[in-house]
Amino acid sequence: MVGKNFKKALNTRLSTFQKIYLLLIAGFILGPFIPLVIQSFAFRWAWPDMLPSTWWLEQPRKIHDATGMGLCDFAL
């Protein structure tokens, strides 16, 4: 019994609680950056969509399709 307690008390490996806790902490720290990164590439992201309906990268093509104008036409 003492031997078991001794082993448990001095275990250098993570307990199950600690494994779950580390995963939660990673989510808590990194989680808020996910919508920030998505938002920075989003042209239109209406509620309640989980992802933007229009990305900034596809916006020039959409403008070109609609107006026939390219990015160069907007240059001064």
Place this chain on the structure above:
Amino acid sequence: MPNSSTKQLAHHRRERLWMWAQLSPVLIILTVLFGGALILAVMQSLGFAPWFGVNTFPDFSYFGALWGSASFWKSLGLTLYYASVSTIIALIMGTLLALALVRHFPSKTLYKYLYKLPLMIPYTVGIALAVIVLGNGGMLSRIMAFVGLIGDPSEFPQILNTHYGWGIIAVYVWKQTPFVTLTLYAVLLGVGRETEEAAAILGANKFQIFFQVTLPQILPGIVSSTLIIFAFNIGAFEAPFILGGGFPDTLPVVAWRYFNDADYTLQLQGMATVVSIAMIASGILYSYLALYRRYERRIGRT
């Protein structure tokens, strides 16, 4: 002819002089910049502001008006509530993380970089993240709509801009948990595992080892880190200003409103608020430190 004790005394005196000479640059800066500003702030809060055409020094009416209003005590309550709740949560989360980080696991190196990330992010970015995640149109409300719990952003429970201060507490905890972890992890590495091993050999279980061996050893780290984060939280302005619930505001926001008022003579009232914050914060922190010192003496540690 001087004897050896006189020589020793002279040597000791020279050493002390050299020590003060080395300390003098930082002492001069602290005395002039911090001490001077503090004296000026106290004098202004007591009615000394000839540049505004006000010189009623010493006049305690600014403190009287401030402390006599019910809203001041509500603001003080909110300030202490946000500061203490976030400090306690950050302490618990940081301690658990530090205890996990001293264990061996495959992605430990990655975690040692990852947990420090919020330390490098400014508070204003942390506030923006809180708005993006916890706001009514934020990521959490989108997820709740995705799983069918809500059908409209207004149905999402208000987390930001309430006097419960969940948003403020979330930002503080997000920013300060890594700070507590960093401090305690360093202490844990310095302490080593020998005393824990001795306790285990003597039959202590893991809870006894934590509360009776590890905790007293990491207590200096706990005290210093909580002291710093509590002092910051009590005087922090941006998070309560952006994420707070409006009137009654926290004391730093109240002070800012006085400073920003078109009637510039109200700046004296603002200065009385700032001096009140300083007095309350230093009173709490001094009591906390005194209690800790008393505990240290009681356990025979000086």
